[in-house]
Each structure stands twice: as C-alpha cells, then as structure tokens.
Amino acid sequence: MSDTAMSAPADLAPARAPLDQDWRKVVNYGLVLGLALVFISLTGMPDGLNSRVIVEPWLSMGYLSLMWLPFAIGFAVTHEQVLEGMVQHKRGARELFAGAVVGLIGGLCLSLLVYLLDTRDLSDPLVNWNQPLLDFLTRDGSVGEGVLLWVGVSTALGLFGGLMRIVPALGSRLVRAVILTVVGAAAMEALIDDLSEGVWKLEGVVEWLYHPREGLEPAGAIALAIAAAFVVLWLGRQLKKGGAVYNLAREAQPLAVNAVSVVAVAAAAILLPIFLGRLTNDLLVNVGLFVLLALGLNIVVGLAGILDLGYVAFYAVGGYSVAILTSPTSPGISPTLPFWLAIFIVVGMATLAGLFIGAPVIRMRGDYLAIVTLGFGEIIRLTVRSDWASGLTGGAQGMLSIPGPDLNIGGWTLPLVGWTMPKLEVDLMGTNPQHILYVVMFFVAIAIYVSWRLENSRIGRAWMAVREDESVAEAMGINTVTAKLQAFVVGAILASFAGAVFAAKVGSIFESSFKILVSIVILVIVIVGGMGRIAGVVAGAFVLVGILGGPNQPGLMAEFSEYKLLIYGALLVWMMLKRPEGLIPNVRRSRELHQEEFLQDAWLRGEVDRDEAGSEATTDEGWAPA
C-alpha cells in the first residue's frame, strides 16, 4: 500500500548514478553475504537437503538454502530510510548495481570456498569439509564450473533482489507469490499427496504436477506459477473486497457477525479432520499440542511476565497422571479410570504441582526466577526417572498400554425425575490421529476461550500490572503473590491437558519426552508468535512445529529436523532484531500503525481534506518510528 503511495513524490526526485554508492555499506553487506553462504555450506545443510527436490531435476531444497541469501541481501542493501514519506531519489540503475555488486562479492566468497575445498584439506576441525560438499557446490563439475556457477548465480540473484526495489508493488507481490507457491507446493508434497488420497479424487492432477520420485515437474511448476499470478491479480482484489464487506458488517452488527464467524470456524474444525489424511491429521495433532502448551505458557510469560523455563514439568505431570490413572499396567497404583474421569484428577494434580513449584519460585524476580524454574523443570523429570519414584512411574522403562480417550457417558437415571440419560459411547482410539485431533481441538478451544476471557478480565489486568511493575502493582492494592500463583496454576493446568492428550495419543510414556528442550521450544513459539497474543501464539505453533517440527515430532519439512535448532536460533535472532513484537503483533498497536498509514496515503493521494489529515499526522504520536 505504502509503495504505490510513495511513487508520486519519487517521480519528482532525481535519479542517482549507478556508481554513486555508499560503498562501505555495499562491501559490508557483500561480505556478510559471503560469510553466510560459506557458513551455511559448512554446516552441511545444503548437501543434506539436496535430496529434497523442488523442481525435478533443476532445483533442490539444498540449493535453495543458499540461493535465497543473495536475493534477500541484494534486496536489503538497497533499502533506503524514507523520511516523512519523502523519497530522496528516484530508484533505478543504482539499486540494480548495488544488488549485483553484493551478489558478486558473495559469489566470490563462495567460489573461494570451492577452490579451497579442492586444494586444501581442513576436514579435521570442519567435519563437512569433504568431497560431497565440493560435488554439491560444483554440481559434479570441475572447480572452474563451480566458480562460474556461483559468481553468475549469486550476482544474478543480487541483481534480482535490487530489481524488487524498482518494479511497482504489484510486480514484487507477484514474484513473492510465485516463489512461495512453487516452494510451498514442493515442500508440502507429502501433505498434498495425503490430501488427494482422501475424499477428493485428485490423484490425477497431483500425479501430473509431481515427479514420480519427488519434486515438481517443470511443467507443473510453471502451471503453479501461473495459478499463483492469477490468484494475486484477481483473487487478491476479490479477497480485499470481501474483507472490506466483512469489516463493514462487523462494525454494523458486531455480535451477529462474530457469532457467524465462530459457528463457521467451529463447523470447519468439525468437518476438516474427516477430509484430511492420516499424515495431515497427525501433523495437526502435534501442532495442536504445542498450541495448547504455548497458550498456557503465554499466560505465564506473556501476561504475568514470569519467565518460566521449566514449563515442561507441568506437561510431564499431566502425562504421567493420565498414564498412572488409566493404564492397566502402571506399576504402583492402577485404578484404570477412563480418560475423561482421569482428566479431572489431572487438573487437581496440575494445580498442586503449580502451587508446589510456584510457591518457592514466585518470590524471586527476573533472572533468578528463570534459573530456578529451569532447575525445577529438570527436577520433575529426574524424580520421575529415579529409583525412588520408579515404583509409581516406571522409571526409565516408562509406562505402556495407556488406553485412548474413549468417551463413555450416560446410562444414569436421575432418581426423582426418573429420566434416564441416553447412553453415549464413542470409542476414540489413541492410535487414530483423526480421533485424537478432535480431542486436541476440544482442549485448544477451552484454552483459547480461557485465555481470551482472562486477558480481558480483572485478573488479566492485575497480571499485566505485575508484569509491568511489580512494586507499583502492589501499591495499587494488587496481591502480587496471589496473582502470580494464579497465573502459574492456570498455565500448569493447560500444560497438563497437553500432557494428558499426549499420553493417550502415544499410548506409552517415557521421561525422555520431557526434556528441557521442550520448554525452550514452547518459549520460542511464544516469542516468535508474539508474546501476549492468542492469534500470535497459534501462528507461532503452526510455523515452528507444523513446518519445522517440534522437539521430537517431525514437521512438514522432515529433512530439516537435523538443522531445526539452527533455524530456530536464526529465526529467534532475526525476530528480536526486526520484529520484536512477534509474527502477529499487538492488535491495538497495529491498528494505530494502520491508521497512520491510511492517513499518510490519503494525504499523498489528496483524497481527503488536506488540513484535516495534515493536522492529524502532525500530532506527536504520528511520528513514532514504525
């Protein structure tokens, strides 16, 4: 939106000569690109991902893991600070040149690596310094071919990145859509395959799109690109119109529209698992479990500001409680309760665990609190494994034959009225992901509702006050200890639900499922998604667990599993630098920003009265850095 708006003054500004560059910046970016290319090559990721083909036989995920970099950095280097909507110069050859030079420097760095790989042997400290990497980088050709290839490709991609600054907004949207569609379609091949085997008989189309082994056929890729372009050009506009209609309706009749949306989402949630294949359902179950965990941690970290690094403890409490209560072979007590009865006891256990861990921890602040929670997270796991508790928990052997969450209620008669409740029996198999998905969605719905209600309640406000300034919150009359304990317990209960479903799903339970990494991954989901935001947390779980995979669960990109933590870390650093508010930021904040954008655009287009918009834009909040 802002790009088109800026074009008006940009036409007035003079162009700059290609050689009139900020050379220091260009060289810096080029060296960073080169370093990144060499580093990623030496992690072994490109070679490892080479088996995952995107377009047969040209492009694999391995090459893509290097090729996106010159493009991205070529785009980044041509970024200009636009002050107060005034473009300093007309974009043109200068941008292309800068992008190309950055790409060239990066390509030269990688070429140097190719040359060194051939002539020196550094495989002693660098484990990936080997022949396969050289073969990968040269595409099984000679060193000269490799050098030519990377200098050429990198320069071209850098130039392409710079080009994105020049083309109108629609053009760059088209390119983005085409790239995302083709790469996405290739990445989700298994998923699409799985879908096509369901109710819709789309096998023919899918077979035509994809190569028999793996990856898209070239023709399929072109077809998808054309489809993506069509979607951007036509459907995008339709969707925008639809969105506007929806917003208008929502303003006029908020209750009715909200009710319709809720019913629509609920209907989709109920129908969806039927149409999805086994693999997709299983994937969604994993995502759902982490949504549940992240929503719980979001209350503790996002709302109450308690940095809990041992959150996995409550996940374990939920899992082990269900295992002990429902499994016929649990070593100590074995009441073999049905799942839905056990859930009530699980809530009690989680509350106790929350109070037990929370009480000593809650009086600490900041770093100390984080370190102590980290300790408690491990203590719970080690206790479960210890000889002392193995009589109850099975120790390192774990527990087996945990039944599924069968629903078995009804058949009771009310004594006075004489009305017998109809018997309801639903066999929900733990091994059937479709069944479990319903169970997960039930708990996620509860978690979303609870989070939403709490956020806007008195207690939610008390949590936020404690997060912002504990001693002032106390001076306002908020009992900070109680407030923090409440947050801890609510978070514990939500995590225990996830643990309970996990146990019923897997059918067995081992302490190794509850390592510290799980806590970290949940925290990363909350941070990447947007701390304190329900939609953000859900989005974070989909992106991280759905695509990259959870700590023990494979995601869509199963090939990534080895480099998952590397990507997690890179993503976390990038988010902290560029988008600290998370994927889906604070609603209110973004509304403020959009209003600003709107006013500025309107002002530039001269669509609204100049005085009105002008005075609005010059209030001091208008100039807050975006």
Next chain:
Amino acid sequence: MTDQNGAQPLLEMRGINTHYGAVHILKDVDLAIYPGELVCLLGGNASGKSTTLKTLLGMVEPSSGEVVLDGEVVNGKPTSYLVERGVTMVPENRRLFKRLSVLENLELGAYLRNDRDGIDEDLERVYDMFPRVKERLNQKSGTLSGGEQQMVAMGRALMARPRVLLMDEPSMGLAPALVQTNFELIQQIHQEGVAIFMVEQNANMALSIADRGWVLQTGRVVLDDTADKLLANPDLRASYLGEG
C-alpha cells in the same frame, strides 16, 4: 504532636522502627496526618523517606511501633487493606505501567473497587481535571511526555478515591516549569478535601504549599513544626537548604 482541634489523626505512625536486615533505617519515628491537611516530610538522600512511605502502606513490615489508620492498628495488614480504606500512593518517578494504555492505567488505580458507576464517575472527574489525559486514553502510557505521565500517575491514584495521598518525590525528574504545574495540581487535589502526605527533597517548594512538615535525618525526625516556622528555621536553612 499537637492534636489539631481535638480531631483523630487519619493516618499515624507511633514509635516506628524499621530494619532492612541488620540495617536500622527508621528510628522511633512519630508522624500524624489529619484529615484534609497537606503535610510534607523533608530529608536528603538515604534519610529514610521512601521507607517511611512503604512502612505506612504496609509494603515493609516495621520491627517495632504501630501504624494506625482511623485509630486501628494496621501493622501486618496487606497493602490492599490500606488501599481499600483510602490510603493511596503516587510512586516516585511516576512509574506508570508503560506498555499499558492510559485508560488501563487509570482502571488499575481503581483495582480494588467494584462499583462500576462510581469508577466511571471518577474517570470523568479525572478527565475534567486533566483534559490532556482524555485525549490520550488509548495511547500506551510509556509514549507520553513527562508532564502527561505525571497527570496519569495522579489520575491513577485518584481513581482509588483516596482520603490520603502519599506522594513520593513529586518533583523528581521533572523540568522546573513542570514542577510548578505539578505543585499546583497537588494543591488542587488538596482543595477537594484529600489529605496529602508529600515526601520531598525540594524543601522550599514543598514548604511553600504545606501546612506542616517534618525533617528526617538518617532515619530520625529532627524537626517537627509548621511550614512557616520551618521555612524560617535557621538550622534548616543552614543544614538543609544549603544557606548560611
């Protein structure tokens, strides 16, 4: 301490001693705040001013002595007990909840109240008093200017419908012009019948609007007099105002 017109003090400290661990902060402090008066506690750095406030509000437990509210000993009661009964603090440096909106800050001031109508009424009163605050209701309070933040901090305290307002260094961190406005605001609130207990380093300014004052030195009350006499007191002028 003189019993003014035979009235009962609203809030009182009787022989208070407060320790932080082994460090003796307050030593036999006696204070009394009567309904509707404006009093100030003067003292330099580390004289125990903030600890006095915290002890009054129950955030720090005194090791001996009594804090008395309306004739009732309230030692060991939680802070919320005092806040509910009309004792409210405006913390040092304003200390707003920076990432929350102005409205949320004001609502948190009324955290312990459940009378929605009364809260709305008081919100209106705050808007009347500070029209600027109303313009900024949905803005994050951290983005306000220093003067506006001071208004929100005062408004937040007023939302508790206080009978006595404890103010920790209201002039700290403000530009001189703002200090003046700020003291005018304090007087305005005082004229509405709220007793004000102000802790200050800016003795001249504080004494110019106060009825009475105390001077605290290393945890001990060394002077206790009316504001006029304190201003004229050569000891105070010499040691505290840096004159003589």
